[in-house]
Amino acid sequence: MKQKLKALDFSPVLLFLAMIDRWIMLHLNIGGSFFGSTYYNTYTLQAMAWRSGSLHLPYDYPALELAIFKGNYYVSFPPLPSLILFPFTFIFGYQTPDNLLVKIYTVVACFAIYFSLRNAGYKRLSAGLFAYLFCFASSMLPMTLNGAVWYHAQVLAFMMITLSISFLAADKPTPALLFYALSVACRPFDAIYALPIFFTYYMLNRRAHIPLKHTIRRLIPGVGAGLIVALCLAVYNYARFGNPLEFGHNYLPEFSFQGGIQFSLSHVVNNLKTFLFDMPLEKGFNGLQFKQFGYSFLIACPMLLLMLIWAIIDLFKKRMSWEKGMIIFAFFLHLLCLLLHRTFGGYQLGARYTVDLIPYAFLYLLLTPEKKKMHPLEGMLLISGLLFTCWGVMQVHI
Numbered sequence: 164m165k166q167k168l169k170a171l172d173f174s175p176v177l178l179f180l181a182m183i184d185r186w187i188m189l190h191l192n193i194g195g196s197f198f199g200s201t202y203y204n205t206y207t208l209q210a211m212a213w214r215s216g217s218l219h220l221p222y223d224y225p226a227l228e229l230a231i232f233k234g235n236y237y238v239s240f241p242p243l244p245s246l247i248l249f250p251f252t253f254i255f256g257y258q259t260p261d262n263l264l265v266k267i268y269t270v271v272a273c274f275a276i277y278f279s280l281r282n283a284g285y286k287r288l289s290a291g292l293f294a295y296l297f298c299f300a301s302s303m304l305p306m307t308l309n310g311a312v313w314y315h316a317q318v319l320a321f322m323m324i325t326l327s328i329s330f331l332a333a334d335k336p337t338p339a340l341l342f343y344a345l346s347v348a349c350r351p352f353d354a355i356y357a358l359p360i361f362f363t364y365y366m367l368n369r370r371a372h373i374p375l376k377h378t379i380r381r382l383i384p385g386v387g388a389g390l391i392v393a394l395c396l397a398v399y400n401y402a403r404f405g406n407p408l409e410f411g412h413n414y415l416p417e418f419s420f421q422g423g424i425q426f427s428l429s430h431v432v433n434n435l436k437t438f439l440f441d442m443p444l445e446k447g448f449n450g451l452q453f454k455q456f457g458y459s460f461l462i463a464c465p466m467l468l469l470m471l472i473w474a475i476i477d478l479f480k481k482r483m484s485w486e487k488g489m490i491i492f493a494f495f496l497h498l499l500c501l502l503l504h505r506t507f508g509g510y511q512l513g514a515r516y517t518v519d520l521i522p523y524a525f526l527y528l529l530l531t532p533e534k535k536k537m538h539p540l541e542g543m544l545l546i547s548g549l550l551f552t553c554w555g556v557m558q559v560h561i
Contacts, residue, residue, distance in 0.1 A: 172281075174291045178273055181295055185553075186266060186308065192557050195308060198263045200255070203227060203311035207259045209238045209245040210252045218403050227312065230404075230411035237403055239411035241396065243348035244315050261310025268322040269307045273298045275322075275329040276525055283332065283529050289536035292545070293528065297521055300548035301464040302513030305556045313508075317518055320349035324356055324522045331360055332529050339364075340385030344392035350519055351410065352500050358493040359526055363486045426503040434502045438514045443555065453555050455510060460520075463513030465548035469541060470494070470524035473531065486530055494523040512559050513552065 190197050200207070205227050212220050219235040230239040238245070251259040273294045280290035298304075303321065306314035323346035330339035343360055346353040361382075368378040397407035404411065417423040424430075443458040444451045461468040474491050477483040501507065501516045508515035528534070 172287060174287045175274060175277065178277060178291055178295055179270065182266075182270060182273065182299070185299060185304075189304075189308060189553065189556055193308070196262050197266075198260050200258045201261045201309055201311045201315075203313075204257065204259070204261060205229075205238055205240065205312035206244040206248050206315060207252060207257055207261070209242070210249040210259075211257060213245070213249065214252065218399075228415055230414035231416060232404055232411070232414045237411050237414070239415055240312065240316055241348050241351060241410050242399055243345055244312075244319055247319065261315055262308070263310075265307050265310045265315055265318045268318045269298055269303070272322040272325040275325045279329040279332045279525075279529060284532045284535055286536045289534075292537050292542060296545035296549055297466055297525060300545045300552060301466065301518060301521060302460075302511065302515050302552070303518045303521070304549075304552050305512050305559075306515065306518070308556070313515075316349045317515065320346045320353055321518060321522065323349065324353055325525060327356070327360065328522055328526050328529070331364060331526075336364060336382050337385040337388060340382070341388040341392070344389035348392060348396055352497060353519065355493050355497045355500065356522070358496075359486070359490045359523070362489045363526070363530070366484070366486050423505060425505055427505070428503065430505050430507075431499070431502045434504075434507045438502070438507055438517070443513070443551075453512065453558050455512070455559055457507065457511055457514050460514035460517035462548075462551075464517050464521060465544050466524045467494075467517060467520055469544060470527050473527060477531075484530065487527060490523050490527050490530075494520055497523075512555050 186197060203226065205224075208220055208224065208227075212218070215221075219232075219237045220229065223229060223236050228239050230237040247264070248259050248261075251264075276297055277290050277294035280293055281287070285293070298307075303318065306318050323342045327339045327342035327346065330336075330342065339360065343353070343356055346356070364382070365378060369375075400409050401407045403409075404414065412418065412425055415425075418425045437457050438460050441454065441458040443453055443462055445454050446452075457463075471491075474483070474487065477487060497520055498517070501519065504516070
């Protein structure tokens with residue numbers, strides 16, 4: 164009996180309790196509803212509009228980022244979050260539990276990381292710490308407290324791409340590619356994940372001496388599923404804006420008639436200054452305070468710094484594989500695309516957009532099975548990031 168109990172893995176239960184404890188602690192300190200809806204409920208409004216047979220909202224909501232096209236007000240974001248919320252509207256109406264849903268997405272992502280690392284050979288403690296800290300020791304933590312439109316889409320995309328990588332690691336390409344496509348339906352730049360996903364799958368099959376024909380045959384159903392998702396998105400965009408690639412951001416007032424430029428190389432320098440070099444604290448009226456419009460992503464998301472350190476070590480030890488090289492290439496390409504954006508997330512704690520990049524570190528870790536466990540210095544870095552982010556959340560929300 165004792166041997167059977169020892170063989171049981173209670174880590175998922177402990178992970179779940181650790182997440183609940185963190186959320187309760189933060190909500191008790193900063194307020195806000197653990198379960199409820201958010202004031203910035205754009206996706207709920209879109210789902211309710213669908214129920215009435217309309218692709219646009221009935222009127223303007225000044226607090227929300229709405230696209231204005233031919234006199235109508237449209238949601239300016241990809242539609243998957245609204246599709247997720249749609250069935251909930253039949254129970255909760257306009258009060259869909261956005262705050263709870265972003266927490267559920269996080270739990271699913273955390274478990275996906277944990278079980279994938281365990282299957283890759285990592286020890287229980289190390290797999291649990293990596294999973295927990297990848298989700299909480301970053302700018303994603305404050306997003307899990309509030310299901311507002313911007314955070315809802317980003318946490319959902321994080322879950323989708325994490326599931327994609329997990330199924331890829333389990334040699335299940337069809338669900339891997341489906342979840343990849345669904346992540347793009349939340350965050351369009353997630354399309355760049357196709358580079359490491361396809362390349363990693365190809366290289367792993369090649370090293371296993373699996374014929375190319377067999378590899379392609381196994382990819383076809385997943386590619387087909389992804390193309391169906393892409394087709395649905397294209398039709399939806401065309402029905403709203405007459406352009407299969409237009410989600411609506413170009414019709415936001417700031418970009419359509421107020422003179423702002425959404426994506427430009429001219430934004431890169433200013434964004435780099437803030438999100439690569441800026442420190443998180445500045446002098447305020449009451450002493451040091453957190454910068455509320457972002458700071459270096461290497462501090463805000465320390466697992467990305469860790470990934471770059473792993474890559475440098477692999478280069479020096481001559482164990483850098485082609486797959487890892489593709490991950491790093493895609494990471495920098497994705498980062499560049501985010502830096503092209505005018506606001507890089509706007510008002511935020513840390514560097515919200517770079518949360519999209521954390522799954523690259525997860526995939527890199529999966530391709531480093533010789534680690535088996537977390538190094539104490541890695542733990543210190545990530546735990547410091549967790550404590551610092553928790554402190555920042557309490558400071559910024561007060």
